[in-house]
Amino acid sequence: MCMILIQWCYFALTAFPVGFAALFFLERRFGYRVKSQISVLMAGLLILNVYAQYFSLFAGVGIRANVLMCAFALAAAIALRKRIHTFLKQKTEETGRGRLLLYGFLVLLFAYGSSRGYMHYDTGLYHAQSIRWIEEYGVVPGLANLHSRFGYNSAAFALCALFGGAGLTKYPMHCVQGFFALLCAVKCTALLDLAREKRVRLSDFLMAGCVFYLVAVFRELVSPASDYFAMLILFFVAITWAQLLEKKEASPVPYALLSLYLVYAATVKLSAAGMLLLALYPAFLLLRQRKWGQIACYLGLCAVIAFPWLARNVLISGWLFYPFTFLDLFDADWKISKGYADSDAAEIRVYAKEIFDVYQKDMPFGQWFPNWLRAQSVLDRLLVAAGWLAVPVSILTMAAGAGRRAVIWAVRKRAGKHGTGTLREEGGAYRGFVLLEAAALFGFLIWQFGAPLVRYGYFFVLFLPLTAFGGLYVRFFGKGRGFWLFAAFLVAFLLYRGYNLGNMVLELWQEPYYVYQQDYGTWPAETYQVDGVTVYVPLDRGQIGYDKFPSSPVVQSIELRDKKTIESGFRQKAAGTPAGEE
Numbered sequence: 001m002c003m004i005l006i007q008w009c010y011f012a013l014t015a016f017p018v019g020f021a022a023l024f025f026l027e028r029r030f031g032y033r034v035k036s037q038i039s040v041l042m043a044g045l046l047i048l049n050v051y052a053q054y055f056s057l058f059a060g061v062g063i064r065a066n067v068l069m070c071a072f073a074l075a076a077a078i079a080l081r082k083r084i085h086t087f088l089k090q091k092t093e094e095t096g097r098g099r100l101l102l103y104g105f106l107v108l109l110f111a112y113g114s115s116r117g118y119m120h121y122d123t124g125l126y127h128a129q130s131i132r133w134i135e136e137y138g139v140v141p142g143l144a145n146l147h148s149r150f151g152y153n154s155a156a157f158a159l160c161a162l163f164g165g166a167g168l169t170k171y172p173m174h175c176v177q178g179f180f181a182l183l184c185a186v187k188c189t190a191l192l193d194l195a196r197e198k199r200v201r202l203s204d205f206l207m208a209g210c211v212f213y214l215v216a217v218f219r220e221l222v223s224p225a226s227d228y229f230a231m232l233i234l235f236f237v238a239i240t241w242a243q244l245l246e247k248k249e250a251s252p253v254p255y256a257l258l259s260l261y262l263v264y265a266a267t268v269k270l271s272a273a274g275m276l277l278l279a280l281y282p283a284f285l286l287l288r289q290r291k292w293g294q295i296a297c298y299l300g301l302c303a304v305i306a307f308p309w310l311a312r313n314v315l316i317s318g319w320l321f322y323p324f325t326f327l328d329l330f331d332a333d334w335k336i337s338k339g340y341a342d343s344d345a346a347e348i349r350v351y352a353k354e355i356f357d358v359y360q361k362d363m364p365f366g367q368w369f370p371n372w373l374r375a376q377s378v379l380d381r382l383l384v385a386a387g388w389l390a391v392p393v394s395i396l397t398m399a400a401g402a403g404r405r406a407v408i409w410a411v412r413k414r415a416g417k418h419g420t421g422t423l424r425e426e427g428g429a430y431r432g433f434v435l436l437e438a439a440a441l442f443g444f445l446i447w448q449f450g451a452p453l454v455r456y457g458y459f460f461v462l463f464l465p466l467t468a469f470g471g472l473y474v475r476f477f478g479k480g481r482g483f484w485l486f487a488a489f490l491v492a493f494l495l496y497r498g499y500n501l502g503n504m505v506l507e508l509w510q511e512p513y514y515v516y517q518q519d520y521g522t523w524p525a526e527t528y529q530v531d532g533v534t535v536y537v538p539l540d541r542g543q544i545g546y547d548k549f550p551s552s553p554v555v556q557s558i559e560l561r562d563k564k565t566i567e568s569g570f571r572q573k574a575a576g577t578p579a580g581e582e
Contacts, residue, residue, distance in 0.1 A: 001115040001514045004175045008111065011163060011179050012041065014073040019044025020084055021076035030294060032253035037091050038187050042236060043257075045159065045180070046264050046305070052158035053308035056138035057315075061161040069162070099189065106185050112505065113218045114178025115513040119521055120223035124543030125553075126150060127157070127224055128520045131174070132549050134161035141561065141569030142334025144317040146535070146552045148344055151317035151336065154226035155267035155309050171519040172546060174224040180232045181221055184210055187239060191490065200478040200486045202433070203242040205470030208493060209462040210235040215497045216458070219504050222518050230269030231459040237261050238436070238463060241278065245432040252285035255432070256298045263302050267309035270321065271456055274443035281435045315569075317341070323348070334561065334571040352451035365449070372452065380454050383461045387444050390468035394441045397471065398434055437471065440464040520546035530570070531560040 019040040027033050034040060048069060055065045077084065092100070120127070126149040133143060133150065134157055144151035156176070165173045188207040194200070213235065217228055237258050244254050259279035265272040286295050313320055318335025320327045323344040346361045354372045355363060373381060444464040447457030454461060473482070511518070522545040525536040536548035537555060544551040550566070562568035 001111050001517070003169065003173065003516050004111045004114055004178065005107070007163065007165065007173050007175055008107070008179055008182070011045075011176070014069055015041050015044030015048055017044070017073045017077040017080070017084065018047050018069075020087070021080060022047055024080060024083065026253070026257070029297070030253045032251050034254070034257070036240075037088075038183050038236075039240070041183060042261070046261065048162060049155055049159040049264070050305055050308060052134075052162040053155055053312060056134050056158055056161070057308060057311060058138060060136045060138050061134050061158060062136070063168070065162055099192075102189060103186055106182060106189075109501075109505075110178050110182040110185060110221070111175075112508075114175045114181075114221045114517070116508050116511040116518045117219040117222040119518070120220060120225045121543065122149075123223045123225060124521050124523065124545050126152075127226075128172075128174075128546035129544065129549065129551055130154075130157045131160045131164060131224065132172075132546055134158055135164055135172075136549075137567060139312050139315050140566060141315050141332070142318070142558075142571050143315075143569070144322065144336050145334060145558045145570040145572055146550060146556060148323075148336065148340070151313075151319070151322035151341075151344075152226075153309065153312050153316055153322070154229070154269060155264070156224070156226050156229040160224045170516055173517060174222070174520070175517060177224050177228045177232075178221045180229060181214055181217070184232050184235055185214055187236060188214075190243075191494075194483075194487060194490070198479070198483055200474055200483050201242070201246050202436075202467065202470050202474050203239055203246060204486070204490070205466045205473075206235070206239045206242055206463070208490060209466045210239065211494070211497060213458055213462065215501050215504075218501060219508070225455075226269050227455045227458075230265050230272045233261060233265040233268065234272055234275055234459045234463075237265070237275065237278075238459075241432070241436060245436070252282040252289070252291070252294070255282035256286070256294070260298070260301055260305060263305045267306060269456075270324075271447065271451070272459075274446045274460075275439050277439040277442055278435055281432050284431070334569050337572075349451050352453035352456065376454065380461075383454075383465075384448075386465040386469075387448075387461055390465040391441065391444070393472070394437050394464065394468040397468065398437055433471070437467045440467040522547055525551065528555050530556075530558060531563050533560065533566060 016037075019042070023034045023040060023043055034043070051069065052061050052065060055061050055068075059065075095103075126147055129147065130150055130153075133140065160174060160176050163173065163176050188210050191204060191207050191211075194204060213231060217231075221228070241255070241258055244258075249255075255278075259276070259282055262272070262276050262278060266276065282298075283295075286298075310320055313322055314330055314332075316322070318330055318332045319325060319341060320329060322336065323341045325338050325341050325345075328338070343358060346358045350356060350358055350361050353363075353368045354375045355361070355368055373384065376384065440460070440463045443457070443460040447460045473486070476482070477485070521543065523543050524539045525544060525548050526539060527534050527536055529535070533550070535556075536544060536551040538544045538551070538553070541553055557573045558570045559573050560566065560568055561571050
């Protein structure tokens with residue numbers, strides 16, 4: 001736990017000046033100032049994650065990558081020291097002593113949760129190995145031939161490698177996901193502003209949903225699973241988006257910046273790509289204002305964020321979006337066969353649907369859904385039911401709202417008020433809320449009909465009912481007695497989730513991780529040779545951990561591309577060639 005606190009200080013000292021420098025540049029160029037410390041830190045983490053991916057294309061992401069990162073962060077801190085000092089001083093004064101004490105408590109709480117708990121099965125299966133490959137080699141052509149799950153290539157693993165402390169700490173650190181959770185928890189403290197504003201907002205519902213999620217995954221924050229990164233990024237974007245709309249923010253800049261986070265989230269977990277629907281809102285604003293320079297800038301930034309992830313995809317598996325083969329653009333000797341990739345994609349879908357037979361992947365919804373629903377926990381069934389109840393509510397709300405806006409627009413146009421700034425402002429906010437609800441609906445349906453494993457789409461399962469029912473509540477009961485009813489519900493909810501969280505803390509207190517973080521697990525294995533390289537295979541053909549490196553789930557019929565070095569990469573042996581020797 002103490003090592004996590006030290007590591008998080010390192011995160012903040014590097015990410016904050018990097019994020020501040022980037023946002024200062026955008027402020028000078030576009031005239032919009034980001035006012036939140038959390039947004040600055042998130043911007044820094046995004047940039048450092050992209051940096052780590054670019055670095056991985058040329059070398060292992062270890063000490064050299066950290067030295068270069070520290071040099072840039074130090075240069076940014078020195079160059080902008082007066083502005084950073086003024087910014088932090090102002091934010092400290094605005095925050096107040098009581099809120100700062102709450103932040104300190106959250107830091108200790110999430111450091112505790114990130115130091116121990118349940119290590120996700122997939123972390124022992126391939127997450128830890130993926131991170132170690134990035135630490136030691138960056139990227140290796142054809143790595144998916146060694147273990148197909150390396151082809152999933154979450155961008156988050158590059159950030160974990162950058163901050164893993166390989167060779168510098170007693171154990172490899174894996175606490176970046178806990179830091180993301182901490183930032184989201186700090187953002188949710190805005191719920192305390194309810195007492196001052198005496199008005200319920202949609203962002204309050206979204207923050208309550210984020211609190212629910214944070215407690216749900218608290219015991220699993222020790223595991224660097226890509227699902228947690230993606231869900232937390234999406235909660236940050238959705239909450240911030242709603243807050244901007246509630247303040248009637250008319251500038252396209254903050255929405256465009258949030259759209260960059262959505263591109264980033266898609267590189268962390270491809271299932272998050274449904275939220276990119278929100279990017280239509282700043283695109284509409286920019287096109288209407290004919291800000292071609294800004295459009296080109298944002299498109300360029302999207303390309304900068306996506307390129308290293310796409311390049312790593314191709315180098316690792318030969319496919320742009322492994323295991324999906326709808327784009328077949330490259331012909332490399334290390335490429336995973338189309339048949340194997342299609343089978344892998346089908347296995348993801350059928351496993352998530354509780355079918356477990358890839359040959360029944362086209363089973364009708366009416367057949368697999370009842371079995372799938374019965375296999376879920378009681379709480380997850382309730383959440384899914386709320387999601388389905390929200391589907392018609394969301395559709396009807398958007399349709400009714402569109403009709404209402406059309407009538408109001410026509411009446412005001414006839415009255416000569418068509419061009420008023422107030423009407424344009426209200427119309428812009430309305431479109432923003434509609435897109436938010438549409439993204440919630442779109443994301444939920446993609447998750448439900450695609451790969452409906454709850455941990456893949458926990459955000460969407462919560463997001464749709466929160467926007468549909470929360471939006472209705474805000475519209476009709478947001479003030480007066482409705483506010484007090486929501487406040488009472490919120491207090492009861494927070495007490496209940498606090499009780500759940502307290503039980504988790506008590507369950508874990510005897511675990512001896514108050515100095516160092518819980519290490520990755522380790523499992524027994526056998527070995528085989530690939531052109532002189534010893535490869536570990538778990539005896540149960542499942543989990544392997546971090547230390548037994550490199551590993552594959554089974555003995556593979558593969559070879560080194562140059563027959564000499566791992567850096568050259570892996571490829572399948574010609575048909576009829578025997579696999580490695582035991």
